[in-house]
Amino acid sequence: MTGPVIIALTIVISLFGGIVSALLGVGGGLIFVPLFHYVLKLDMHHAVGTSLAIIIPTAFVGAWKHELYGFIDWRVLLSAVLFAVIGGFIGAQMSVGMDTVLLKKIFAVFLVIVAIRMWL
Secondary structure, three states: OOHHHHHHHHHHHHHHHHHHHHHHOOOOHHHHHHHHHHOOOOOHHHHHHHHHHHHHHHHHHHHHHHHHOOOOOHHHHHHHHHHHHHHHHHHHHHHHOOOHHHHHHHHHHHHHHHHHHHHO
């Protein structure tokens, strides 16, 4: 793919991912990782890393908008932040040392489990 095509696809994926993540609170990774991998042809490590970097501003704007309506439970937020950061460090450490195929399979299993739980 050429540069302009990659930029155009990235814009479409990013708009879609931003809307879905703020609408459903999915964090964007459920959208960005598979689309970056299959549409933009990024390997899984690049798709995961790029998705994580995008989540920072996306989550900030989405959370800000939800807070305007009083939809943040601050007790849960303050209790969860430290441990989510620690979990993020551990998960990133595990991911970067993992085989790409295994990482893709773990992600797929996670998506299936989430889909089944949501459906039921």
